[in-house]
Each structure stands twice: as C-alpha cells, then as structure tokens.
Amino acid sequence: MLAAVARLVADRAPRPALVAEAIGAALGAAECELVVDGVTHRWGAESTGAWSRARLDEHAELRVRPARRLGAVADALGPVPDLVRLALSVDELRRAGTEAAAELADTRWRAAAEMDTERRRVERDLHDGTQHHLVALRLAVALAEHDPASADLGPRLDAAEATLVRTAAGVLPEPLADGLAAALGAELGTHTDVRLDLAADLPRYPAPVETAVYFVCLEAVGNAHKHAxxxxxxxxxxxxxxxxSFSVSDNGPGFEPTATGTGLANLTTRLTPLGGTLRVDSALGTGTTVEGFVPG
Known part of the structure; x- marks a missing residue:
C-alpha cells in the first residue's frame, strides 16, 4: 500500500481520488473515502456493511468498507492528508494561473480592440469633420481666383485648424456643448447654399448620438459640396x-444608387453601433437625400 501511495507522491500533483483508490485497493476494500478538511474524496463501488474509520490528523479521516482494523494503517498514512492538501493547492494554483493568463489575453484583446476603435474614430472624425472644412476652403480658394475681394479664407483656415486640434485631442466637438442644433448652426450657418431646418425645441441626446449625427450631417453636406x-x-x-431623425437633401445631379462609394459607407458605420439606420435616395437628375434615425 505504501509503495502505491509513494508512486502517487512522485506525481507532481496526484489527484486525491487516486490516493483513495491506492489505499482502498491495497487494503482489499470495496469502498474507500479520504476526508480532508471537510471534503470527501471517494473511490469504489457502493457496498453494504459498517465503515471502519481512522483519524489521520485533526482534520482528516480515512474510511473503508467492509470494516477492518486500521490502527497501524492510520499511523503509516500520517503524511497522506498533507499530500492531498498539497495536490489541491497545486490544482488551485494551476487554475488561478490559467484564469490569470486568460484574463491577461482578454485584457490585451480588449485593449487592441479599443485602440482599433479609437483609430477608426479618429479616421472618421478626420474624414467627416475636417474634410468638411477643407472642402469649404477649396471652394473659397476657387472663388478667390475669380474674385479676390470676396474671399474669406482666414476664418475657414481657422475652422479647419480647430477641427484638427479637437480630433487630435480626442474630445467632443466644442460646439456640441450647446446642443446639436447650435453646433450645426455654427458649422453650417455661414454657407449661403445651405438651408437649416433645426427644431428650436430639440431635446438633448446622449453624447455619442449627437456626435454621430453631427458628423454624418457634416459629411453629407461635404459630399453635396463635392458632387453637387x-x-x-x-x-x-x-x-x-x-x-x-435627420436629413440632408440637395437638388444636384444625383447618382446611380450602386455608385455610393466609401463616403456613404462611412455614414452607415457611424450610426450602426448606436442602433441607427441610414437611407440614401438618389437618381440621375433628381438630387440626393440622405436621411437617418438614431434611437435616443
């Protein structure tokens, strides 16, 4: 019996049930239970008759059935409870190590995902916000070539620079502090070709909702400036x-629905994570309407 238990000790982390099996088999018992710190590790098929019990230490007991004398056996098995405790500790450490490794891997994955999300946010903000100002600046430069006196390049340069600074800082567009209607009014109100129909009593919505609609409207206006x-x-x-809900419409030349390009795909990408929807109506000769809805 001691030889069988010794072979298990040689294992780096023997299972307590195997220790109970080695003891029970060596004793010729039908059932063997090793109780350590209130946890029972059992081996064998259920049988009848009385149990023999032997105390191994203050918090460990050996039980075998059918009954037999266990006095000398109990003395020889004195170290077994400590072996069981050690095996359980090793198992616990292994589980903890596995969980820690999994948590580390998950943390790294989430960090990578957050970095990718932030990269895409900056990309969209540059595309949707900064591009709007650059397109307006291009139009102003083109106008200046024909009528220098009417050019108003300074404020447009300042606006483009401010948008780049905000994007790089990763903060919400400053105009949104006063609400979406005020923000769009500040950004688009100086454009003589843009008419604003913004509800005066427009309620406030969560920052991600207002930010998404803000940039979608800016890009839709920018697309109209470029293509219409x-x-x-x-x-x-x-x-x-x-x-x-929002809409941006123009009475320009329109386009075939299959020729949406990446710009309109970016609009959808803005709204989808918020549960929003986007619809684009256009045809050659009929203008274009971009309309969407974002749950509040």
Missing part, C-alpha cells in the same frame, strides 16, 4: 422621445 457643386442643400433635424 452649386446645388441648394437642406439640413433638417427632428427629435422625439424615441430618438433623433
């Missing part, structure tokens, strides 16, 4: 308890 030069552009906002 000279067209009139209408921007409309309406709010309700259910959420925020």
């Amino acid at each position: 030069v000279g067209a009139s552009i209408d921007v409309r906002l309406r709010g309700s308890a259910a959420g925020l």
